[in-house]
Amino acid sequence: MTITSTLGPGTAISAVGLTKAYDGRTVLDGIDLRVPEGTVFALLGPNGAGKTTAVEILSTLVPADAGAVRVAGHDVVREADRVRAAIGVTGQFSAVDDLLTAEENLLLMADLHHLARREGRRRAAELLRRFDLTGFAAKSASTFSGGMRRKLDLAMTLVGDPRVIFLDEPTTGLDPRSRRTMWELIEGLVQEQGVTVFLTTQYLEEADHLADRIALLDGGRIVAEGTAEELKRRIPGGHLRLRFARPADLAAATALFDYAGADAEALTLSIPGDNSIVTVKAVLDALDNAAVRAESLTVHTPDLDDVFLTLTAEGAAR
Ligand SMILES: Nc1ncnc2c1ncn2[C@@H]1O[C@H](COP(=O)(O)OP(=O)(O)OP(=O)(O)O)[C@@H](O)[C@H]1O
Numbered sequence: 001m002t003i004t005s006t007l008g009p010g011t012a013i014s015a016v017g018l019t020k021a022y023d024g025r026t027v028l029d030g031i032d033l034r035v036p037e038g039t040v041f042a043l044l045g046p047n048g049a050g051k052t053t054a055v056e057i058l059s060t061l062v063p064a065d066a067g068a069v070r071v072a073g074h075d076v077v078r079e080a081d082r083v084r085a086a087i088g089v090t091g092q093f094s095a096v097d098d099l100l101t102a103e104e105n106l107l108l109m110a111d112l113h114h115l116a117r118r119e120g121r122r123r124a125a126e127l128l129r130r131f132d133l134t135g136f137a138a139k140s141a142s143t144f145s146g147g148m149r150r151k152l153d154l155a156m157t158l159v160g161d162p163r164v165i166f167l168d169e170p171t172t173g174l175d176p177r178s179r180r181t182m183w184e185l186i187e188g189l190v191q192e193q194g195v196t197v198f199l200t201t202q203y204l205e206e207a208d209h210l211a212d213r214i215a216l217l218d219g220g221r222i223v224a225e226g227t228a229e230e231l232k233r234r235i236p237g238g239h240l241r242l243r244f245a246r247p248a249d250l251a252a253a254t255a256l257f258d259y260a261g262a263d264a265e266a267l268t269l270s271i272p273g274d275n276s277i278v279t280v281k282a283v284l285d286a287l288d289n290a291a292v293r294a295e296s297l298t299v300h301t302p303d304l305d306d307v308f309l310t311l312t313a314e315g316a317a318r
């Protein structure tokens with residue numbers, strides 16, 4: 001039996017009861033995480049929530065005080081070397097050496113991974129091409145823009161061909177176009193090479209766009225976890241809006257639903273709810289049974305910003 005199979009097939013990262021304190025102050029208060037292979041997991045949280053600390057522990061850089069962590073089938077404490085061989089880490093702060101060119105930075109990583117010289121060169125050239133940096137291979141990294149530096153940083157992380165990649169705020173400070181480029185690169189890694197990505201971000205839109213699952217870290221605990229859609233459904237603000245052609249239809253519909261808010265001028269009715277398919281169907285059935293005709297139905301879901309602000313509000317008040 002392999003070590004991986006004891007985890008259940010396909011688990012790239014698992015943490016149970018992960019605990020860490022600095023100077024007597026609890027940063028991570030027994031968190032549990034599970035990230036299936038080939039998926040993107042986003043850890044969100046306000047400044048100082050412990051995102052970087054979590055990445056550092058999962059990537060063997062810092063020891064936990066308590067808890068069991070396995071990454072790529074290995075224990076991060078007892079088999080740290082094997083974990084390190086399987087992962088790549090792009091830290092919150094760049095690992096790019098300004099005194100070196102883009103190519104030299106990549107070759108340095110190739111050396112660290114003990115790649116033969118020829119293989120290192122081949123890998124560096126391939127990554128420069130993939131990241132659209134070929135024309136800058138011989139340029140000093142000190143001349144790079146923030147976006148180019150971020151790309152080079154990610155390219156350096158990929159030199160060792162990792163199966164699991166940790167990205168700590170990969171797009172902070174990037175303009176919208178550079179951010180999209182990074183997203184495409186990350187998506188490509190997952191879709192084409194099946195790597196697992198664990199990322200932290202301040203950008204809810206980023207988690208929404210990239211992540212299969214999202215966990216919200218606050219006050220040392222995971223306060224919410226799920227797909228973006230699941231998280232959005234958890235908080236108030238979601239509603240169905242029906243629009244009617246005639247005031248009589250609006251009045252008839254208003255009588256059917258508790259808590260519904262009618263707008264007589266716009267001829268609309270807002271029905272608060274979880275926006276699940278079951279709810280939508282129940283609303284349509286109720287209209288149908290009462291022979292009330294609606295012109296249109298739209299589903300309004302709160303965005304992740306609403307989720308973040310609502311679920312971390314307690315932390316902000318402390
Ligand atoms: N090496 C350290 N020594 C002492 N305290 C630390 C250390 N590293 C982190 N901390 C503390 O742990 C807490 C969490 O820090 P961490 O960097 O993990 O937060 P974060 O969620 O990554 O924040 P940000 O969004 O600002 O990057 C903070 O209060 C920080 O001061």
Ligand SMILES: [Mg+2]
Nearest residue numbers: 051052053092
């Ligand atoms: Mg951080």
